[in-house]
Amino acid sequence: MDIVKQILASFAGTIPAGSRTAAAIGRGAVAEEISECAAEEGLHALAAALFEASQNEATLDKEAQGISERSLTERLVEFRRSLPDGCETSRLMDAGARLEEISEAAQKEGLTSLVAMLVEAEQERG
Incomplete structure (x- = not known):
């Protein structure tokens, strides 16, 4: 109840x-x-x-958002493992860039599943 x-x-x-x-x-x-x-x-x-x-x-509610942030971080780390070291998206992820910057690079590099995940994360935050 x-x-x-x-x-x-x-x-x-x-x-x-x-x-x-x-x-x-x-x-x-x-x-x-x-x-x-x-x-x-x-x-x-x-x-x-x-x-x-x-x-x-x-x-x-705030704690649940923290779990969501943690989940996003884990997904980003997992996705990063699959990327080559030389790509712009990898470089930005390694540098701790803002999600918007990572998303732009991912879009330019054709990483549509990463872009979709980042757009979803931004919408949840927003």
Whole structure:
């Protein structure tokens, strides 16, 4: 069960039926909105719990991006092994160039699968 759903379930008996908080929950609002309503209506424990859950989610999202970056680095290292040392793409990869520069060189050298991977990585970042 999702942490926000667990929090809402644990506070279910304390949320007044006609409140803005109950209405936000009923329409499936995001945790931040429910937390804001709860704070305005004096349901501070609920607001704090939802705020903390949102902060933890943001931290997990950042960690997931780090895993994606790590995965990209591993894929680049693997791809580099298959390239000859003398090509421009290899030289740029070895020098730690920006992804845009590596992508441009790869495109000029016809390395379409590397270009596709780098374009995808840029879109995920962007």
